Amino acid sequence: MRRTIFEEDHQDFRDSVRAFLLKEAVPHTERWEANGLVDREFWTKAAAQGMVVFSAPEEHGGAGLSDFRFNAVIDEQVALTGAVGDNFNLTNDIAAPYFLDLTTPEQQARWLPELTSGAKIPAIAMSEPGAGSDLRGIAATAVPQGDHYLLTGSKTFVTNGIQADLIIVAAYVRDGQTTNGMGLFVVESDMEGFSRGRKLSKVGRRAQDTSELFFEDVPVPAENVLGEPGRGLVERDGRHRRRRRGEVDQQDPSAAAGRERHRQVDGHERTATAALAGEDRHHPAVRGLIGARAEAAA
Numbered sequence: 001m002r003r004t005i006f007e008e009d010h011q012d013f014r015d016s017v018r019a020f021l022l023k024e025a026v027p028h029t030e031r032w033e034a035n036g037l038v039d040r041e042f043w044t045k046a047a048a049q050g051m052v053v054f055s056a057p058e059e060h061g062g063a064g065l066s067d068f069r070f071n072a073v074i075d076e077q078v079a080l081t082g083a084v085g086d087n088f089n090l091t092n093d094i095a096a097p098y099f100l101d102l103t104t105p106e107q108q109a110r111w112l113p114e115l116t117s118g119a120k121i122p123a124i125a126m127s128e129p130g131a132g133s134d135l136r137g138i139a140a141t142a143v144p145q146g147d148h149y150l151l152t153g154s155k156t157f158v159t160n161g162i163q164a165d166l167i168i169v170a171a172y173v174r175d176g177q178t179t180n181g182m183g184l185f186v187v188e189s190d191m192e193g194f195s196r197g198r199k200l201s202k203v204g205r206r207a208q209d210t211s212e213l214f215f216e217d218v219p220v221p222a223e224n225v226l227g228e229p230g231r232g233l234v235e236r237d238g239r240h241r242r243r244r245r246g247e248v249d250q251q252d253p254s255a256a257a258g259r260e261r262h263r264q265v266d267g268h269e270r271t272a273t274a275a276l277a278g279e280d281r282h283h284p285a286v287r288g289l290i291g292a293r294a295e296a297a298a
């Protein structure tokens, strides 16, 4: 099927992503599937190639690239090579927008370099045993206690759950008997009261770690709150539309980023070109990124 939305830069990027996956992922897939985990070393190599959170500003190790077609290229190649799992989709398409759009300059300086270098792995913990599609039903709570919140709850089906270092957790902000909306809290894996549960076995995506996570009075500092506490559900909605696009690209790479499928997924009348093309597709960083890769591959 002839596709018209990609440009030369995307084709170059596709070639380098494919070469990288064939060399660094495909030979290990059997072992990763048996372990239910992708090696961390693979993740830092992918980051060194500029494939991880490249939407972050250059000063924090990214390429300042908000053109979603680059994300679509990675999702498509992951599906075509059958290597790794949802790591890229989760990190670049879902988690990155939270860390970019809802963070203060101080939070960005703290977290983005760790994410773009692959030193830290993100996760999003929203689903619970009793709440999936309708997140209004979650039971997790965050109780304000001076300069921190005490976070309590359990989450399940968390992608990257076994390896994640920075986990965005959705919880209701509860002050006494009053509930003040939902908040998004970044839990760091060494915080007291945090623990991981079972690595869940799945029918497919076997190289992807998916797990339960538990939070027992975890003291989350106020500076680890994303955006405005109380607006968590609103913040989540826009960002998850992006995830669904990435997942569609993985399911049917031949039609990756195709206009009709994205329109259906979004439920919007916008064309895929308008929806996917970032404002900065001619950003100098695009050329820099492609150039550096071509040089490395030569």
Ligand SMILES: Cc1cc2nc3c(=O)[nH]c(=O)nc-3n(C[C@H](O)[C@H](O)[C@H](O)COP(=O)(O)OP(=O)(O)OC[C@H]3O[C@@H](n4cnc5c(N)ncnc54)[C@H](O)[C@@H]3O)c2cc1C
Pocket: 123, 124, 125, 126, 127, 130, 131, 132, 133, 134, 156, 157, 158, 159, 160, 202, 205, 210
């Ligand atoms: C591989 C995998 C990875 C995941 N990764 C994450 C993750 O990283 N973080 C995270 O928080 N969660 C994650 N999830 C959980 C996922 O978000 C939930 O499974 C999903 O939201 C659906 O919730 P549920 O399984 O409880 O199903 P339910 O919400 O119980 O839905 C069951 C069925 O009912 C349908 N349904 C529900 N409500 C309606 C409605 N109002 N109208 C019509 N139909 C409806 C659903 O479409 C579905 O078919 C993951 C799940 C899987 C399988």
